[in-house]
Amino acid sequence: MKFVRKISVVVALVFIISAVLTGIVPVSSQKVEGASKKVVTFTMFSADATVQYHPDIFSTAIGQEITKKTGVRLKIEHFVGMDQATKISLMLASGDLPDLVYGSGEHKQFIQNKALVPLDNYIEKYGQWTKKAYSSADLKKLRQADGHIYFLSYTRGEVSPSSMGEGLYVMIDMLQKNNWPRLKYWEDLVPMLRNYVKKYPKYKGMPVIGMSAITEGARFYVIQDPATGLNGLIADTVQVDPKTYKASYDPAGIGMYKAYKALNALWNEGLFDKEAFVQTYDQWAAKVAQGRVVTSWGRSWHFNTAFNTLRKNNEDDRILVPFGIVFKGVKKSRYVMLQSIGTRDGVSITKKCKDPVRAFQFLDQLLNPEVQKLMFWGIKGRDYLVDKKGKMYRTQAMIDKARDPVYQKQEGLGYWNIYPRWQLKLPDGNYVKPELDPNIAYMQWAPAQKKVLDAYKAKTFVEPPFADEPESPPWGYAWEINIPPEKQKEIQVPLNIANDLARKYIPMLIMAPKGKYDEIWNKYKAEVRAKINTKPIEEFYTQEMRQRMADWYGIKVK
Amino acid sequence: MDAVYYTESKKTFWQKVKEQKELVLMIFPFVLYVILFHYIPLWWWVIAFKEYRPFQGVWGSEWVGLQQFKDLFSDSGFWLAMRNTLVISFLKLITSFAAAITLALMLNEVKNMLFKRTIQTISYLPHFVSWVVAASIVISVLSPESGILNQILMSLKIIKQPIVWMGEGHYFWWILALSNVWKETGWNAIVYLAAMTSIDPELYDAASVDGCGRLQKIRYVTLPGIAPTISMLLILNVGWLLNAGFEQVLLLRNPLVQDYSQILDTYVLDYGITMYRYSYATAAGMFKSVVSIFLVLLANKIAAKLNASTVV
Numbered sequence: 115m116k117f118v119r120k121i122s123v124v125v126a127l128v129f130i131i132s133a134v135l136t137g138i139v140p141v142s143s144q145k146v147e148g149a150s151k152k153v154v155t156f157t158m159f160s161a162d163a164t165v166q167y168h169p170d171i172f173s174t175a176i177g178q179e180i181t182k183k184t185g186v187r188l189k190i191e192h193f194v195g196m197d198q199a200t201k202i203s204l205m206l207a208s209g210d211l212p213d214l215v216y217g218s219g220e221h222k223q224f225i226q227n228k229a230l231v232p233l234d235n236y237i238e239k240y241g242q243w244t245k246k247a248y249s250s251a252d253l254k255k256l257r258q259a260d261g262h263i264y265f266l267s268y269t270r271g272e273v274s275p276s277s278m279g280e281g282l283y284v285m286i287d288m289l290q291k292n293n294w295p296r297l298k299y300w301e302d303l304v305p306m307l308r309n310y311v312k313k314y315p316k317y318k319g320m321p322v323i324g325m326s327a328i329t330e331g332a333r334f335y336v337i338q339d340p341a342t343g344l345n346g347l348i349a350d351t352v353q354v355d356p357k358t359y360k361a362s363y364d365p366a367g368i369g370m371y372k373a374y375k376a377l378n379a380l381w382n383e384g385l386f387d388k389e390a391f392v393q394t395y396d397q398w399a400a401k402v403a404q405g406r407v408v409t410s411w412g413r414s415w416h417f418n419t420a421f422n423t424l425r426k427n428n429e430d431d432r433i434l435v436p437f438g439i440v441f442k443g444v445k446k447s448r449y450v451m452l453q454s455i456g457t458r459d460g461v462s463i464t465k466k467c468k469d470p471v472r473a474f475q476f477l478d479q480l481l482n483p484e485v486q487k488l489m490f491w492g493i494k495g496r497d498y499l500v501d502k503k504g505k506m507y508r509t510q511a512m513i514d515k516a517r518d519p520v521y522q523k524q525e526g527l528g529y530w531n532i533y534p535r536w537q538l539k540l541p542d543g544n545y546v547k548p549e550l551d552p553n554i555a556y557m558q559w560a561p562a563q564k565k566v567l568d569a570y571k572a573k574t575f576v577e578p579p580f581a582d583e584p585e586s587p588p589w590g591y592a593w594e595i596n597i598p599p600e601k602q603k604e605i606q607v608p609l610n611i612a613n614d615l616a617r618k619y620i621p622m623l624i625m626a627p628k629g630k631y632d633e634i635w636n637k638y639k640a641e642v643r644a645k646i647n648t649k650p651i652e653e654f655y656t657q658e659m660r661q662r663m664a665d666w667y668g669i670k671v672k
Numbered sequence: 673m674d675a676v677y678y679t680e681s682k683k684t685f686w687q688k689v690k691e692q693k694e695l696v697l698m699i700f701p702f703v704l705y706v707i708l709f710h711y712i713p714l715w716w717w718v719i720a721f722k723e724y725r726p727f728q729g730v731w732g733s734e735w736v737g738l739q740q741f742k743d744l745f746s747d748s749g750f751w752l753a754m755r756n757t758l759v760i761s762f763l764k765l766i767t768s769f770a771a772a773i774t775l776a777l778m779l780n781e782v783k784n785m786l787f788k789r790t791i792q793t794i795s796y797l798p799h800f801v802s803w804v805v806a807a808s809i810v811i812s813v814l815s816p817e818s819g820i821l822n823q824i825l826m827s828l829k830i831i832k833q834p835i836v837w838m839g840e841g842h843y844f845w846w847i848l849a850l851s852n853v854w855k856e857t858g859w860n861a862i863v864y865l866a867a868m869t870s871i872d873p874e875l876y877d878a879a880s881v882d883g884c885g886r887l888q889k890i891r892y893v894t895l896p897g898i899a900p901t902i903s904m905l906l907i908l909n910v911g912w913l914l915n916a917g918f919e920q921v922l923l924l925r926n927p928l929v930q931d932y933s934q935i936l937d938t939y940v941l942d943y944g945i946t947m948y949r950y951s952y953a954t955a956a957g958m959f960k961s962v963v964s965i966f967l968v969l970l971a972n973k974i975a976a977k978l979n980a981s982t983v984v
Contacts, residue, residue, distance in 0.1 A: 197941075203948050227725065329927055388836070389815060389816055389817055389836075392815070392838040397812075397815070602947065602948070610942070610947060614749075614942075617927040618930045620927070621927050621928050
C-alpha cells in the first residue's frame with residue numbers, strides 16, 4: 115500500500131509541475147541558429163490566402179541564397195482558409211504578434227490598432243535601397259492617415275502583359291466557332307451564348323452551362339461585379355465624381371436593376387447555372403475544369419487551377435478569356451483596375467519585433483537588385499540566362515519548368531510577391547519579374563490562348579479588344595481606406611448590412627420567376643432605404659478622397 | 673518537508689488535508705485548469721461594458737455602460753439570429769433524441785451479436801468525420817444537378833424537376849437537423865445502450881410471466897429503465913440550446929438561406945469579431961451564457977418537479 119501511495123504522490127507532483135511550467139514559463143520563439151550564429155530568424159505571419167504557400171520558403175535554393183545575402187531567415191506562418199478578418203481580429207485582441215506581418219485585405223487593422231512600427235525614420239537612416247526604389251511621390255502615397263509609413267507596397271502600378279485580365283470570362287471554343295467576334299456589348303453576347311448552348315448542349319456527356327458565377331462566402335463580391343462592370347463603373351465601395359471628388363453610395367443604385375434583370379432573363383432561359391447559389395467554390399472550379407462552363411463571372415485568380423487542369427488535359431480550347439463586356443451605350447469598360455502604389459498592404463514590422471532595425475534592414479536589402487533577381491527570376495543559369503548585352507531572358511524550357519508547381523516548390527520560385535520591389539525595371543534595365551517582359555509573357559500561354567491573341571492581333575489580355583485602358587483613379591480606391599474604430603458603427607455596420615441585403619436579394623433577383631422581378635426589386639429597394647443611412651458614409655468617403663487629393667497632389671476642393 | 677504554519681482554529685482542516693494529501697494533490701491540477709481556463713477568462717467580460725481597443729488595453733478603453741447591450745437588443749439582425757438559433761436547436765434536440773433512443777431500443781432487441789456490433793459501428797462512424805468533410809458530403813448529395821437524392825427521386829418519378837434543397841430556408845432547418853441525426857445518432861445511442869444493460873434481467877422475466885409482448889416490454893421495462901438517463905441528458909442539452917452548431921451552420925450556409933441560417937454564433941462572428949467590434953461580440957456572448965445558465969436551471973427545476981433525476 116505504501117508503494118501505491120508513493121507512486122500516486124509522484125504522479126500528482128508530475129502533473130502539478132508540468133501544469134505550472136507550461137502555464138508560466140514562456141516558450142521562447144527566438145531561436146538562435148546553432149550552426150551560423152549570425153543568421154537572425156524572424157517570425158512572420160502572412161494572411162494571403164489566395165496564393166499557394168510554401169511550407170518553409172527559406173529552406174529552398176532561392177531562400178537559402180537570400181539568407182546568405184541578407185543574414186535573415188523568416189519563419190512564416192500562413193493563413194489558410196477564407197476568413198482573414200476573424201484570424202486577424204483574434205490575433206490583435208490577444209496581442210500575440212509575430213515580428214513581421216502581412217495582413218492582406220485586413221492589413222489596415224494592424225495600422226488602426228497601432229500594432230506596427232512606423233518606418234519613416236528607418237527609411238531616412240537605413241533605407242539606402244528603399245530610397246532608390248521608391249520615389250518621394252511613392253512614399254507620400256504610402257503615408258497613412260496618421261502621417262507615418264508602415265509598409266513598402268508591392269503593387270507598383272504596372273500592367274503586367276502576363277495578366278489573365280478581368281471581365282466576363284468567355285470560352286475560347288465559342289469564340290472560335292463564331293469566327294473570333296469582337297465582343298463588347300452584352301446585347302451581342304447573349305444571342306451568341308444562346309445559339310452555342312443550343313447547338314452544343316453537352317460536353318463529354320455532361321450538360322454545358324451558359325453562365326456561371328462564384329457566390330460562396332467571402333467571394334460573394336464576384337456576383338456583385340455585374341452591377342458595376344456591365345454599367346461601366348469601378349467595382350469599389352463608393353463611386354467618386356472625378357471632378358469634385360464627391361463620393362456617392364447607393365446599395366440599390368443605378369446599375370443594379372438593369373444588370374440583374376439581364377441575368378434574370380438568362381436564368382429564365384435556363385442559361386444561368388442552376389446551382390450558382392448553392393455550390394461551393396470548389397464545385398464551381400470543378401465545372402470550369404471539366405470544360406463545360408461557357409461564360410463565367412470570376413476574378414482572374416479564381417480560374418488558375420481550373421485552367422491548369424484544362425491545359426494538362428489538352429483541352430485548352432475550353433479555357434475562358436476575359437472580355438470587358440458592357441451594356442450598349444456604355445463607352446468604356448472598367449474591369450481592369452490598376453493597383454498603383456498600394457496604400458492598402460505590404461509587409462510591416464510589429465511592435466513585438468525583437469529587433470526592428472535589423473528587420474527593416476532586411477526589407478531594405480530585399481530591394482537590392484541582386485536579391486530582387488533571386489526572388490523573381492530565380493537562380494542564374496538554371497532559371498534564367500543573360501545575353502551579351504546583359505539582358506535577362508528565359509528559354510521555352512525554362513518557362514515551362516517555372517510553371518511546374520513541383521519545381522516551383524523545390525526551387526522557391528513564385529512565392530515572393532508580397533515583399534517590397536522595384537517598379538517595372540531594375541536599375542540595369544532588366545524587368546523586375548519575368549512576367550513583366552512581354553516576350554516571356556506571351557510564351558507562357560497555352561496554345562489556344564496564343565491562338566486567341568493572334569486572332570485578335572493583341573499581345574496581351576489587358577488591351578483591346580479584351581479590355582479598355584486600365585482604370586487607375588488618382589485618388590486610389592475606397593476599399594483601401596481605413597474606417598476609424600469610432601466610426602465603425604456609423605459606417606462599417608451599415609456597409610455590412612447592405613452587403614447582407616445584397617446577399618439575400620441578388621440571388622432572389624436573378625432567380626425571379628417571369629414577371630416577378632420588379633416586385634422583388636421594389637422590396638429590396640424599400641428594405642435598403644429603410645435600413646441604411648447612406649449620408650454619413652458618403653460624407654466620410656468624400657472627405658477622405660479630398661484629403662488624399664490634397665496630400666498627394668496638393669489639389670484642394672472646397 | 674517544510675514546516676506548515678497554521679493557526680489553531682484551522683487545525684482540523686489542515687489535518688484533514690494532510691490525511692488526504694494524495695487526493696488533494698491529484699485534484700489540484702484540474703482545479704488549476706478550471707481556474708485558469710474557465711474562470712480567469714470570465715474577467716474579460718468586463719470589455720462588454722467598454723469600447724475595447726486592443727492598443728488601449730482593457731483599462732485604457734472607454735467605459736460605455738450598457739451601450740453594447742442597447743445596440744445588440746435594438747438590432748433586428750440579432751433577434752433574427754435568436755429565432756433561428758432557437759428553432760434550429762429545438763429541431764436538432766427533438767430529432768436527435770428521438771433518433772438516438774429509437775436506435776438504442778431497436779439495437780437492444782437484436783439478439784445476433786455480430787449484426788448488432790456491425791450496425792453500431794457503422795452508425796457511430798460519421799461522428800468521427802469532421803463537419804468540414806460532412807458538410808461537403810451533404811452539399812453534394814443534395815446538389816440539384818449531380819446530387820444522388822435528386823437523381824433517385826427523379827428516376828422514381830416522384831419529382832419532375834430537380835429540387836434545390838439547399839436553396840430554401842425551411843428545408844435548410846431540416847437539413848441541419850437531419851444531417852445532425854445522420855452524424856450523431858449512433859454516437860448518442862451508446863449512452864442509452866449502456867443504460868439498458870444495467871436494467872435488471874429479472875424485470876424482463878417478470879414482465880414475460882405477466883404476459884408482456886416485445887413492445888410492451890419496451891414500453892414498461894426498458895423505457896422506464898433509461899428514463900433517468902434521458903432526463904439527465906435532456907437537462908444537459910438544454911444548456912446547449914443556444915448553441916445551434918456553429919461549425920455545421922458555417923459550412924452549410926449559402927446566400928439563399930441567409931435569413932434562416934444566421935445563428936447567434938455566426939452573428940457574433942459576422943457583426944462582432946470580423947468587424948473588430950470586440951465589445952459587441954462579448955456582449956452578445958455574455959447574453960448567450962446568461963440565458964443558457966437560466967435555461968439549465970429551469971430545465972432542472974422542471975425535472976425535479978417531475979420527480980426525475982436532476983443535475984444541479
